[in-house]
Amino acid sequence: MNMAALGSYFLDLVYSFTNCMVCFPSSPQLKINSRSFKILRLLGEGGFSYVYLVQDTSNQQLFALKKIRCPFGQESVALALKEVEAYTLFSPHPNIIHSIDYSVASDKSDPQAKTVYILLPYYRRGNLQDMINANLVNHTKFPERRLMVLFLGVCRALKAMHQYKVKGPPGGAGSQNKAKKVRKEAARGDADAAEAMEMRASRRHREGDDEEEMEAEPLMEAEVTMSQEGIAPGGERAYAHRDIKPGNVMIADDGKTPILMDLGSLAPSPTPITSRSLALQVQDTAAEHSTMPYRAPELFDVKTGSIIDTKVDIWSLGCTLYACLVGKSPFEARSEETGGSLSICVLGGDWRFPDEGPQRGKQKANAEDAITDTVKEVVRKCLKVEPSERPDVDDLISIVEDVIAGLPEDGSEDS
Numbered sequence: 382m383n384m385a386a387l388g389s390y391f392l393d394l395v396y397s398f399t400n401c402m403v404c405f406p407s408s409p410q411l412k413i414n415s416r417s418f419k420i421l422r423l424l425g426e427g428g429f430s431y432v433y434l435v436q437d438t439s440n441q442q443l444f445a446l447k448k449i450r451c452p453f454g455q456e457s458v459a460l461a462l463k464e465v466e467a468y469t470l471f472s473p474h475p476n477i478i479h480s481i482d483y484s485v486a487s488d489k490s491d492p493q494a495k496t497v498y499i500l501l502p503y504y505r506r507g508n509l510q511d512m513i514n515a516n517l518v519n520h521t522k523f524p525e526r527r528l529m530v531l532f533l534g535v536c537r538a539l540k541a542m543h544q545y546k547v548k549g550p551p552g553g554a555g556s557q558n559k560a561k562k563v564r565k566e567a568a569r570g571d572a573d574a575a576e577a578m579e580m581r582a583s584r585r586h587r588e589g590d591d592e593e594e595m596e597a598e599p600l601m602e603a604e605v606t607m608s609q610e611g612i613a614p615g616g617e618r619a620y621a622h623r624d625i626k627p628g629n630v631m632i633a634d635d636g637k638t639p640i641l642m643d644l645g646s647l648a649p650s651p652t653p654i655t656s657r658s659l660a661l662q663v664q665d666t667a668a669e670h671s672t673m674p675y676r677a678p679e680l681f682d683v684k685t686g687s688i689i690d691t692k693v694d695i696w697s698l699g700c701t702l703y704a705c706l707v708g709k710s711p712f713e714a715r716s717e718e719t720g721g722s723l724s725i726c727v728l729g730g731d732w733r734f735p736d737e738g739p740q741r742g743k744q745k746a747n748a749e750d751a752i753t754d755t756v757k758e759v760v761r762k763c764l765k766v767e768p769s770e771r772p773d774v775d776d777l778i779s780i781v782e783d784v785i786a787g788l789p790e791d792g793s794e795d796s
């Protein structure tokens with residue numbers, strides 16, 4: 382790692398420790414496509430990324446800025462840009478995050494290293510995991526109806542992904558040619574030219590003078606878009622999110638609308654597992670992208686001849702709903718209880734609600750803590766070890782709508 386990269390890495394590390402910028406004499410600033418932002422604080426971090434709260438210096442508007450380090454050249458840039466592409470794919474959707482702008486910055490002293498910045502709307506209420514944590518600390522729980530309405534929103538976001546309809550070529554042939562050009566440039570290793578084009582496109586988009594063209598602008602040698610090749614406009618091209626978990630569901634400012642985020646793990650679906658090497662590759666990708674306590678059993682031990690499809694998300698939804706009801710994933714809960722490994726619990730479908738099993742009598746004592754049977758049934762349906770026994774997203778939506786219709790209004794609608 383060169384000195385500049387080391388310096389930037391160190392700064393990120395300091396931010397992550399301090400989680401606050403006030404200890405610096407003045408707030409650091411950065412520019413995304415000639416627009417200036419003041420970095421206010423670190424919101425969160427993932428494997429190779431940091432998410433900052435930033436403020437547009439021209440109008441004080443707040444945004445979240447995801448900074449993805451790509452130290453390994455074109456391949457890691459393509460991966461980060463795949464995430465950018467995913468943000469534009471489903472936009473606009475009320476329950477899926479969209480990106481506002483992005484840019485790729487070069488490191489002057491290391492031509493290999495790049496940093497991808499993605500500007501996102503800022504959700505001040507945090508995510509479902511933050512709400513779960515608050516419930517655990519305050520000994521409170523989600524009002525069931527409100528929870529199921531949130532859950533329904535997540536299901537609707539997934540419907541848009543699982544049943545994505547291919548759009549026509551926006552921007553026409555011209556922009557398709559540009560797409561090819563950037564791909565060629567990137568392939569030639571002329572990443573700076575590709576980058577300059579992306580930044581110009583981004584600027585045009587922001588200024589609103591060429592929105593169509595921006596939509597069609599190539600974001601990368603795109604796994605996501607390329608997977609649509611050969612499918613006529615209007616035809617279905619399913620995608621699986623592959624990392625559904627409470628931490629990836631933000632809560633909009635109205636307190637009622639869930640926003641599915643972190644589209645970095647999005648992948649075309651289904652994937653027929655035609656060889657042992659593909660099985661291992663899919664398993665490795667799952668280990669990298671899908672959070673273990675929420676990961677479907679078929680991804681722990683990928684079998685040659687099987688098909689991995691969108692049912693992996695239905696499993697993760699079941700785990701997410703359980704976590705909202707109980708405080709942690711069903712398999713974390715069970716492996717802590719039994720001392721067994723998490724993967725064995727997942728593969729065996731070994732989980733239960735806290736008021737079931739040997740402790741039942743004792744735990745049932747507090748009727749207020751009881752989870753409504755119809756809500757439990759939603760979890761049970763999603764957590765079938767055999768993927769084909771899980772409902773698809775349409776079935777799940779109608780099940781959840783029926784459950785909501787049968788639930789009493791929550792006492793106080795906490796906004």
Ligand SMILES: Nc1ncnc2c1ncn2[C@@H]1O[C@H](COP(=O)(O)OP(=O)(O)OP(=O)(O)O)[C@@H](O)[C@H]1O
Nearest residue numbers: 424425426427428430432445501502503504628643
């Ligand atoms: N738009 C946003 N508004 C507010 N907070 C956000 C936003 N985006 C991300 N965050 C915060 O940053 C954290 C990390 O974001 P994100 O999940 O996108 O990063 P990641 O590197 O992909 O992490 P993961 O390891 O979970 O995949 C989130 O859990 C959340 O707390």
